[in-house]
Amino acid sequence: MGSIVTVKNEATIQEKISQSFLDNIHALEEHSEVLLALSGGLDSSVLLHLLKQTQGKFNFNLKAIHIHHGLNPLADNWLNFCNKKCKSLDINFYSEKVKMNLDSPLGIEGEARKLRYEAIKKRQKGIVVLGHHQNDQAETLLLQLLRGSGLKGLAAMPEFDSKRNFWRPLLNIKRDDLAVYAKKNNIQYIEDASNQDMQFDRNFLRQKVLPLIESRYPASIETISRSARNIAEGHNLNNLIAIDDSKRIMPADGTYLSMYGLKKLPKLRAINLIRWWLSENNILMPNKKNIEELYRQIQHIKKDASLKLKISNDESVRVYGDKLFIVKLMINTNVCNLEWSGQEELSLPNKTRLQFIKTKGEGLSLSKLGLKTLKIQSRIGGEKFKPFSDQPTRSLKYLFQNANIPPWERNQIPLIFAKKQLVAVPNLGIHYEFQAKEGEMGYQINWLR
Numbered sequence: 001m002g003s004i005v006t007v008k009n010e011a012t013i014q015e016k017i018s019q020s021f022l023d024n025i026h027a028l029e030e031h032s033e034v035l036l037a038l039s040g041g042l043d044s045s046v047l048l049h050l051l052k053q054t055q056g057k058f059n060f061n062l063k064a065i066h067i068h069h070g071l072n073p074l075a076d077n078w079l080n081f082c083n084k085k086c087k088s089l090d091i092n093f094y095s096e097k098v099k100m101n102l103d104s105p106l107g108i109e110g111e112a113r114k115l116r117y118e119a120i121k122k123r124q125k126g127i128v129v130l131g132h133h134q135n136d137q138a139e140t141l142l143l144q145l146l147r148g149s150g151l152k153g154l155a156a157m158p159e160f161d162s163k164r165n166f167w168r169p170l171l172n173i174k175r176d177d178l179a180v181y182a183k184k185n186n187i188q189y190i191e192d193a194s195n196q197d198m199q200f201d202r203n204f205l206r207q208k209v210l211p212l213i214e215s216r217y218p219a220s221i222e223t224i225s226r227s228a229r230n231i232a233e234g235h236n237l238n239n240l241i242a243i244d245d246s247k248r249i250m251p252a253d254g255t256y257l258s259m260y261g262l263k264k265l266p267k268l269r270a271i272n273l274i275r276w277w278l279s280e281n282n283i284l285m286p287n288k289k290n291i292e293e294l295y296r297q298i299q300h301i302k303k304d305a306s307l308k309l310k311i312s313n314d315e316s317v318r319v320y321g322d323k324l325f326i327v328k329l330m331i332n333t334n335v336c337n338l339e340w341s342g343q344e345e346l347s348l349p350n351k352t353r354l355q356f357i358k359t360k361g362e363g364l365s366l367s368k369l370g371l372k373t374l375k376i377q378s379r380i381g382g383e384k385f386k387p388f389s390d391q392p393t394r395s396l397k398y399l400f401q402n403a404n405i406p407p408w409e410r411n412q413i414p415l416i417f418a419k420k421q422l423v424a425v426p427n428l429g430i431h432y433e434f435q436a437k438e439g440e441m442g443y444q445i446n447w448l449r
Helices: 002-025 042-058 075-088 107-123 134-146 175-184 201-216 220-249 259-264 267-280 288-300 396-402
Strands: 033-037 061-068 092-097 127-129 256-258 308-310 315-320 323-328 338-340 345-347 353-360 374-377 415-418 421-425 441-448
Touching: 002 042, 002 175, 033 042, 033 107, 042 061, 042 075, 042 175, 061 075, 061 107, 075 092, 092 107, 134 201, 134 220, 201 220, 220 256, 220 259, 220 267, 256 259, 256 267, 259 267, 259 288, 259 323, 267 288, 288 308
Parallel strands: 033 061, 033 127, 061 092
Antiparallel strands: 256 323, 308 315, 315 323, 338 374, 345 353, 353 441, 374 415, 415 421
């Protein structure tokens, strides 16, 4: 009788993986890359086995990556285990070693997670598959509740994260069912002793709290996970409202919010839009107190008054004119005679970048310059520039002010010189004598903060 139940459960797991694929990444082209984050533990080892079968059905290119954190004395053995497992299944295998900062303010768990995702991103070409299951989802929601998180945190993990192309096909499957599947299919996996270490919050919840809850409420893992899905729906609805509000308040590139527009919105929608805007710009969400203070200052700020509210160690929110900007701390490092000779992108000492995009009929004409190399320099003051043929040569200070470029950016914008001639100022314009004409090849130059 028990074996019949196991076979049924096993079939259900494989069906759930296939259905999750159809629901979330059905548009994936044949032979597209699917990269599995393989730790060697139960979850990812079972998922490797399941995806190998799913690969035959949907014809994608399955690969695996193992991140070596170097924290455990058995870490080398785990890497070798994963390598051999992939070889036996004829799956391409990668490994990345990361250097842990044990004094990171994120804590050991947070630092390991950050480095793991950074290493995976370097190898990512398509979909990344993660082995999070239903128990992980329940633990995540409880942790976020204990931290006093907002809707975004309480929504826990999505089955498919379209922003990062992360797929979690096991999210509706309990760990116990994965263990049964592993036993039935003779799947070997690593048992990490650190999973028993109670100093880690997740282990404490996993070993102590959730078993106690399940002893009283047997379906609690499923119901907690269902709550996470319900919260995610509320969070997604808030995002849709923010997107709709942003159409009247924010430009397409998301660089600022209109103060006038924010003031016209009801408080909850204004705060919702600010949160969404910060998230879209990859800013770690400030606490409720800081968001409320920002909203209060927006409501009471007078015309031409300054506003600068620090929201993290590296970012602040500032006002210029009627616009609310996110300002990232930039190192005041002068650019001195940096040379461009055809690269698509150039990294600058202040951690910003210059992008050179080939265009036709616009941008900077190299043929007019008669040069193939350009010099990149910082502003020193007193520079003059003539972007319009029907206007006189003006000082950069005048042109920056006229273009409403915020004061904190003006000395950071790199200047493009051909010998001693200022020929381009990114985000401002091209000297009129060196602009590409219709049918002529040119370069559009963007400054990426």
